[in-house]
Amino acid sequence: MANDTKLFEELHHNVKELRERIGHSPDVVIRSFMMGRLGFQAALIYIDGLVDKPMIHEQVLKPLLHLEKNAAGYDRRATVAEAIISAGEVKEQTLLDACVMEVLSGNTVLFLDGTDTALVIDTHGWERRSIEEPVSEAVVRGPRDGFTETLRSNTAMLRRRIKDPSFTMDMYKIGRRSQTDIALLYIKGLTDEALVEETRSRLKQIDIDEVLESGYIEQLVEDNVMSPFPQVQNTERPDRVAGALMEGRVAILVDGTPIALIVPVTFAMMMSSPEDYYERWLPSSLIRLLRYGAAFIALFLPSLYIALISYNHGLIPTKLAISIAAGREGVPFPSIVEALIMEITLEILREAGLRLPKPIGQAVGIVGGLVIGQAAVQAAIVSPIMVIVVALTAISSFAFPQYGAGLAIRILRFGMMMAAAVLGLYGVILFYILITVHMIRLKSFGVPYLSPFVPARPSQWKDLFLRFPLHMLKRRPAMVSPQDDKRQK
Numbered sequence: 001m002a003n004d005t006k007l008f009e010e011l012h013h014n015v016k017e018l019r020e021r022i023g024h025s026p027d028v029v030i031r032s033f034m035m036g037r038l039g040f041q042a043a044l045i046y047i048d049g050l051v052d053k054p055m056i057h058e059q060v061l062k063p064l065l066h067l068e069k070n071a072a073g074y075d076r077r078a079t080v081a082e083a084i085i086s087a088g089e090v091k092e093q094t095l096l097d098a099c100v101m102e103v104l105s106g107n108t109v110l111f112l113d114g115t116d117t118a119l120v121i122d123t124h125g126w127e128r129r130s131i132e133e134p135v136s137e138a139v140v141r142g143p144r145d146g147f148t149e150t151l152r153s154n155t156a157m158l159r160r161r162i163k164d165p166s167f168t169m170d171m172y173k174i175g176r177r178s179q180t181d182i183a184l185l186y187i188k189g190l191t192d193e194a195l196v197e198e199t200r201s202r203l204k205q206i207d208i209d210e211v212l213e214s215g216y217i218e219q220l221v222e223d224n225v226m227s228p229f230p231q232v233q234n235t236e237r238p239d240r241v242a243g244a245l246m247e248g249r250v251a252i253l254v255d256g257t258p259i260a261l262i263v264p265v266t267f268a269m270m271m272s273s274p275e276d277y278y279e280r281w282l283p284s285s286l287i288r289l290l291r292y293g294a295a296f297i298a299l300f301l302p303s304l305y306i307a308l309i310s311y312n313h314g315l316i317p318t319k320l321a322i323s324i325a326a327g328r329e330g331v332p333f334p335s336i337v338e339a340l341i342m343e344i345t346l347e348i349l350r351e352a353g354l355r356l357p358k359p360i361g362q363a364v365g366i367v368g369g370l371v372i373g374q375a376a377v378q379a380a381i382v383s384p385i386m387v388i389v390v391a392l393t394a395i396s397s398f399a400f401p402q403y404g405a406g407l408a409i410r411i412l413r414f415g416m417m418m419a420a421a422v423l424g425l426y427g428v429i430l431f432y433i434l435i436t437v438h439m440i441r442l443k444s445f446g447v448p449y450l451s452p453f454v455p456a457r458p459s460q461w462k463d464l465f466l467r468f469p470l471h472m473l474k475r476r477p478a479m480v481s482p483q484d485d486k487r488q489k
Contacts, residue, residue, distance in 0.1 A: 004095060006094055006095060006116065007094055007096055007099070007111075007117065007118055008116060009113075009114055009115060010113065011041050011042070014043075014096070014099075014111045015030060015032070015043050015045075017096055018045060018096065018100060018109075021096070021097070021100045022100060022104070027049055028045070028047055028048075028103075029044075029045070029046050029047070029048050030044070030045050033061070033065060035064050035080075035112075040112070040113045041113040042111060042113065043111045044056070044060065044061065044108055044109070044110055045099075045103055045108065045110075046103060046123065047103060047104065049126060050105075050106035050124070051107075051123040051124065051126075052123050053125070055123055055125060056108055056121075059085065059086045060085055060087060060108065060121055060123070063084050063085065063086065064084060064085075077092070077112060077117050080110070080112065080119065081119050085110075085119070085121060087122060088122060089121070089122035090119055090120070090121050090122075091119075091120050092117050092118070092120070093109070093118045093119075094116060099118050099120070101173075101179060104179070105124075105179070105181075106123070106125070106126060107122055107123060107124070108120075108121045108123040109121075124152075128148060128149065128153065129148050129149060131145045131146065131148055131153070131157075132145075132146055132148075133145070133146055134146035134147075134235075134237050135236070136403055137237050137240070137273075137274075137401065139274065141278045141279060142239060142274055142275050142278050143237075143238070143239050145157060145238060146236040146237060147258035147259070147260055148258050149255075149256050149257060149258055150255070151253055151254070151255035151256075154260070155169060155183060155253065157238040158238055158241060158242055161239065161242040162187070162242055162245060162246070164187060166187050166188040166189050166190065167188075168187065168188045169183050169184070169185055170183070170185075170200065171183055171184075172184065172203055174203065174208070174211050174217070175208060175210045176207070176209050177210055178209065178210035178212065180210070180211040180255055180256065181254075181255040182203065182217065182254055182255070183252070183254075184196075184199060184200060184203065184250065184251075184252055185241075185245060185251040186245065186249075186250045186251070187245055187246070187248075189483055189484065190246075190482055190483055191248045191249070191250060191482065191483070192248060192480060192482060192483060193483075194446075194481070195248075195249075195250055195264070195445060195446075195480065195481070198445055199221070199250045199263060199445065202221040203217070203221065203252075206221075208220070211254065212256065212257075213254065213256070213257045213259065214234065214252065214253075214254040214259045214260065214261050215259070217252060217261060218232045218261055221263070222444075223442070223445070224442055224443075227438065227442055228407075228412060229405075229408045229442060229449065230265070230270070230402070230404035230405065230407075230408065231263075231264075231265060231443075231444040231445075232261050232263050232265060232444070233261065233262040233265040233269055233270070233404075234259045234260065234261055234262075234404060235259070235260055235262065236258050236260070238260075240262070243274060243277070244262045246476075247477055247480065247482070248476050248477070248480045248481070248482030249262055249264065249480055250262070264443075264444040264446065264479075265444045265447075265449075266444065266450070266451050266479065267405075267439065267449055267450055268453075268463075268464055269402075270402045270404070270405035271288065271291050271292060271295070271401065271402075271405070272288065272401065272463075272467075273401040276288060277470070281466075281468060285465075285467050285468075288465065288466065289465060289466070290399065291400070291401070294395075294397075294399035295396070295399075295400070295409060297396040298393055298396040298397040298400075298406075298410075299409050299412060299413055300416065300428065301389055301392060301393050301396075302339050302343060302389055302390065302393055302413060302416075302417050303413070303416040303419065303428050303431075304425075304428065305335065305339065305389045306335045306336050306339055306420040306421055307420040307424045307425045307427070307428055308425075309328075310334065310335050310336070310420075311423075311424030311425065312424050312425050315425075323385075324385050327383040327385050328383040328385075330380040331380055331381065331382060331383050332381075333381070333382075334421075335421075336418070336421035338381075338383065338386050339389075339390075339417055340414075341376070341381065341382060342373075342376070342382055342386055342390040343390060343393075343413070343414070343417070345372055346390055346394055347410070349364065349365055350394075352364055352365075352368075353368075373387045373390075373391075393413070397409060412435060415431060416431050416432075419431040440454050447480060451479040452477070452478075452479060457478060457479070459475075459478075460475075460477060460478060460479070473487065474486065474487055474488050474489070475487060
C-alpha cells in the first residue's frame with residue numbers, strides 16, 4: 001500500500017498531502033501551532049479514539065507550546081525529539097505514506113516546518129478489555145488470565161512467563177487494507193530455524209484485503225484445507241502458548257483477537273490440556289485416558305448403535321436385544337433416521353445455546369434437551385435407548401480440551417453413521433480405516449499429524465496416553481526438531 005513519496009520541507013505541503021490521503025473524516029485531528037520561542041510552525045496529526053489524548057496534551061503539546069528554550073542554531077528535529085518531547089518512544093520518518101500508516105495505527109505524527117523528516121510518537125490509547133479468564137479453555141488448577149484483543153498486552157503476558165533474552169518477536173503487517181499487526185514468536189537457539197523460516201514464508205505469501213481474526217491466518221497457512229482436522233492449534237491461554245514455545249514450536253499473535261495460533265500441531269496436542277502438567281501425574285494420566293475414551297464414544301457410539309440395530313443383531317446380548325426391541329416398538333423410522341433426527345436436533349440446540357445470551361443459552365440447552373427428548377419418546381418418534389446414546393455422545397464431545405478437535409469429531413460422526421447405515425459394522429471399520437489413512441498422510445508444517453505414533457517414536461510416548469512424572473520428561477518433542485532438545489537434567 002505504501003510507496004516512496006518523500007516528505008516536503010514545507011509544512012503546509014505535508015499537511016495537504018496527508019489530508020488528501022486520509023480524507024476529511026471528522027475523527028482525523030490536525031492541530032497546527034507555533035512552537036514557543038523556537039519561532040516556527042508545527043502540526044500534530046492523530047486520530048481521535050485511537051490515541052491517549054491526555055498523554056498528547058501533557059507530554060507533547062504542552063511542552064512544545066510553552067517552550068522557553070531558545071534553540072536558534074540547533075537542529076530543530078533533534079532538539080524537539082531529544083530535549084522537549086517526553087513520550088516514551090519517538091522515531092523519525094521521511095516517507096509520506098509511511099506517516100499515513102502510522103497515523104492510522106494510532107500513533108501521532110509531528111510535522112515541523114523547514115524539515116523533511118517527521119517525528120512519529122507512540123501514543124496508542126484506545127479502549128481495551130481487561131484481562132479475564134478464558135471462556136473456551138477453563139481449568140480447575142492453573143492461571144486464570146487469558147489473552148485479550150490488544151497485541152501488546154498479549155506479548156506482555158508471554159514476556160512475564162518467558163524471561164529469556166532469546167525470546168524473539170518478528171512483526172508483520174498483513175492485509176492490504178486492514179494492515180493488521182501480526183507477531184511471529186519463537187525462541188532463538190531452541191526452535192528449529194527451518195520451522196521458523198517455513199512459518200515466515202507462509203505468512204509472507206498471504207495476500208488478502210483484511211485479516212479480522214486469527215482464523216484468517218489459520219486457514220491460509222494450513223497444509224490441507226480439505227481435512228476436517230485442525231492443523232493449527234488455537235488457544236486463549238498464555239500458559240499454553242508459553243509451554244508450546246518452550247517445546248520449540250512457533251506461535252502467531254494477531255492484533256484484535258484473543259486467539260493465538262501454535263504450529264506445528266499433532267493430534268495428541270489436541271487431547272491434552274495445560275492442566276495435565278499442573279496436577280500430579282497419576283490423576284493427569286487418568287483424565288487424559290478418559291478424554292481418549294470420550295473421543296471414542298463421541299465418534300463411534302451412534303454408528304455402533306445403528307450397525308448393531310440394523311445389521312448385526314447377533315452381537316447384542318439376548319436380554320439387551322429384547323429390551324431394545326421393546327423400546328423401539330412403535331417407532332416408525334429405521335435407526336439411521338432416528339439417530340439423524342436426534343443428532344441434528346442436538347446440534348441445533350447446541351448452536352442456539354452458543355448464540356443466545358449466556359443465561360438464556362444455558363436454559364435453552366437444558367430445557368430444550370429435556371423437553372424435546374421426553375416428547376420425542378412419548379410420541380414414539382425415537383426410542384429411549386436412542387436418547388441415551390445421543391446424550392452420552394453429547395456429553396463425551398464436551399470432554400475435548402480443544403473446541404476445534406471436537407468440531408472435527410462431530411463432522412466425522414455423521415459420516416460414520418452413514419457408513420454404518422449402508423454397510424453395518426463393515427462400514428464402521430471401513431470408515432475408521434479411511435480416517436486413519438487420512439491422519440497418517442496429514443501433516444502440520446511438515447510434522448506428521450499422528451506423531452509420535454506415526455512414525456513410531458516410543459521414547460516420546462511418555463507424554464501421550466499417559467503423562468509420566470515430570471522428572472522423566474527430560475527431552476523436548478523430537479518431532480519439532482528443537483536445536484536444544486534437553487529440557488531438564
